Amino acid sequence: MTTPDLIWAALLALGAAYELLALADAEDGNTLSERVRAWFRVHTRPGRAIFAAAWTGFAVWFLVHILG
Structure with a gap:
């Protein structure tokens, strides 16, 4: 994988991880x-x-x- 591939993969993974945490959290608006x-x-x-x-x-x- 090239550096841009790694950066985009990391950004997508970070976004997905945050979304999963927000879904698990009971707070509205996350x-x-x-x-x-x-x-x-x-x-x-x-x-x-x-x-x-x-x-x-x-x-x-x-x-x-x-x-x-």
């Missing part, structure tokens, strides 16, 4: 999905629209980026 909901304020109509546009834009860009 998981990635809870944070994303708070950041984009998806409880509001504009927040939902912004999140949907951002997520769709990212998904389309990433698909084209990887396959192109």
Whole structure:
């Protein structure tokens, strides 16, 4: 494995480990999905629209980026 592979693997593993700890913790607001909901304020109509546009834009860009 190259250095970038190791760094990305470590970042993903660290993120997964934190998510598992957050799921095991009873405190609200720790998981990635809870944070994303708070950041984009998806409880509001504009927040939902912004999140949907951002997520769709990212998904389309990433698909084209990887396959192109």
